[in-house]
Amino acid sequence: NAGVMQNPRHLVRRRGQEARLRCSPVKGHSHVYWYRQLPEEGLKFMVYLQKENIIDESGMPKERFSAEFPKEGPSILRIQQVVRGDSAAYFCASTDSSGNTIYFGEGSWLTVV
Amino acid sequence: GENVEQHPSTLSVQEGDSAVIKCTYSDSASNYFPWYKQELGKRPQLIIDIRSNVGEKKDQRIAVTLNKTAKHFSLHITETQPEDSAVYFCAAPYTGNQFYFGTGTSLTVIP
Numbered sequence: 299n300a301g302v303m304q305n306p307r308h309l310v311r312r313r314g315q316e317a318r319l320r321c322s323p324v325k326g327h328s329h330v331y332w333y334r335q336l337p338e339e340g341l342k343f344m345v346y347l348q349k350e351n352i353i354d355e356s357g358m359p360k361e362r363f364s365a366e367f368p369k370e371g372p373s374i375l376r377i378q379q380v381v382r383g384d385s386a387a388y389f390c391a392s393t394d395s396s397g398n399t400i401y402f403g404e405g406s407w408l409t410v411v
Numbered sequence: 412g413e414n415v416e417q418h419p420s421t422l423s424v425q426e427g428d429s430a431v432i433k434c435t436y437s438d439s440a441s442n443y444f445p446w447y448k449q450e451l452g453k454r455p456q457l458i459i460d461i462r463s464n465v466g467e468k469k470d471q472r473i474a475v476t477l478n479k480t481a482k483h484f485s486l487h488i489t490e491t492q493p494e495d496s497a498v499y500f501c502a503a504p505y506t507g508n509q510f511y512f513g514t515g516t517s518l519t520v521i522p
Contacts, residue, residue: 339515341500346509
């Protein structure tokens with residue numbers, strides 16, 4: 299009974315490179331969320347997706363950030379032209395269609411050097 | 412979106428004492444309120460939740476209370492132990508499925 303799987307767990311990128319973070323939700327879950335957590339700060343909502351649809355991306359920066367959840371395969375959070383301020387832990391979470399009980403993945407720690 | 416406020420931001424208690432963390436929310440349609448515990452470098456893990464049809468729920472040393480009229484809910488930890496030291500987050504849904512989290516409370520239990 300696999301939970302939410304994220305990879306990579308740790309990623310180092312130089313400024314200007316691209317970062318791709320992947321998330322496979324709990325089996326049977328069709329709702330995926332991405333949150334960003336800066337060191338010693340809270341969980342900031344970024345985007346909420348269902349299969350092939352972006353439901354709410356109000357928490358995601360308008361530039362350089364994009365997310366998708368295709369019909370097949372994992373959800374992907376993509377950060378283009380990374381800057382030092384993008385260094386953070388990115389958590390993916392999923393729920394079933396009832397919206398109850400949100401489960402988190404282990405997180406992907408992005409470091410921009 | 413939902414506005415979730417959490418207090419206090421830091422809390423230190425002696426081992427064996429109780430700890431209380433409070434959250435308020437803005438969306439009166441919210442009907443499900445989970446609490447998460449996050450240890451350093453790890454993912455948030457669900458520790459207890461409550462639905463709007465009850466006012467209190469207990470699970471051993473942890474309890475959550477909900478006041479829908481006032482739009483606030485609280486986490487109570489009794490007989491605290493050092494392993495309770497962590498950051499605790501409350502959450503509330505907005506328009507059903509979108510979850511917004513409080514800013515977190517860093518709890519330290521002093522042995």
